[in-house]
Amino acid sequence: MSMTAAAHDAVVPAPATPHLRAVPPLPEPARETTALWWARLLRRGPGPLEYSLVAVNSDRFPDGTPVDMTAVDARGRRPAGWQVDVRHRATDGRVVRIEVAEELSDRCPPMWFAEVTHATGAVPAASLLAFRGSAFRPGAVVRPHEVAAAGVRMTDRIAEVRWWIRSGLVDTVTVEPVYRGRGVARTLVTAAEGLRFLRGWAPLRSDGRLTDAGAAWLESAPAAWQPRLAARSEVLPDADVEEELTGVARLLR
Template sequence: MSMTAAATHAAIPAPATPRLRAVPPLPVPAAETTALWWARLLRRGPGPLEYSLVAVNSDRFPDGTPVDMTAVDARGRRPAGWQVDVRHRAADGRVVRIDVAEEIADRCPPMWFAEVHHASSPVPCTSLLAFRGTAFRPGALVGLHEVAAAGVAPTDRIAEVRWWTRSGLVDTVTVEPVYRRRGVARTLVTAAEGLRFLRGWAPLRSDGRLTDAGADWLEQAHPAWRLRLAERSEVLPDADAEEELTGVARLLR
């Protein structure tokens, strides 16, 4: 090797040794659980005293267990695995807002809700309607009189879940076609489950009479809800094809 080649070879810097930083191993994914327990949290702030009733999907407590956590300042946080948060005033129990976890409502557009009690029904029956628009803030829960006062018609709703309050049996879940396959039904039913627990009503469930869309919805339901949804036992036509059918569980995604 000539001196010129040797000098050129010596000028080439050696490859830099990469700096590696030690990091802890990735956590093992938590096993799926069907347990759904309820936490009662105190929400401190400058306004009226408020509480949150939060459904939590974890094995920390047995399924269905109500847990009073008001002695601990939650500082706006919720337990890991939370599904729905129904925030309400301590003075009169009025619901301030309903929040659904992002993992459930990630594709769902912002919605506000209206609670309707069907006085004409021979058996106590309630609907939770979902609306879009700026009449109320996302997550707000209002009554029909407030909907009317805001200039919104009940028929403007984009989705509805209707159920019998004594048994928890879902009669219908309907979503306007343009909003289907965006997680609207999943978000709405989750909100309704939080509301029914606050009201002291039976857990929502289905009886196995499903449309094709309902069966598809059932297959993809969260493990915490799936046990309450009976396997398909009767095939029903979609609501769009048979508008006259009533009193059946039409689950539309």
């Protein structure tokens, strides 16, 4: 037998097999949905009894469905897809704090809030103002007299959303220029949506009259907001002086 034939008949060793570890398949990305339902959770602890009203963006329940989950001990957890958590006392309904999901507020500086109702106008309106500083803990919700008692002026706010209670139509969303582009408006409006549901008011919405900044925000708004944000139908000028307001609805001036 020739050397060539012998080499041909020789057993060729099989290539080395890498050591592979079995792992579960990658989870499919969550299906985007515009549904926003509301979970009521009981917060057990050493202090006074408190509840959380949590807005959840998922298709687990139909849009707008209130779900009582107080029979289950949440142990501080919230349903997957939660957007905003309005924590309030059981005795008098006083809001203790508002938390917005990190995915919406990751670039936003720590803020606390002041809730204001406007009873002097012909149409009932409300505002939620955002402040920075150490006067109150981040997420705290206080009243105007508490703001004044802490030595803070209402004009010191860094952002404000004002809306009509009965219709939910947003009149203004104001953000100080230095804080724009950091998710402040998105965080504030999300907090206001949680607050309005607790109060039993109409869902927040826009009517299509937008400034350039408002239109830009609309393009990147969370999915749950899309059904209530009308396409831009009228261009409004940006206005940074209060006296320049014309009374028409403005979004993100």
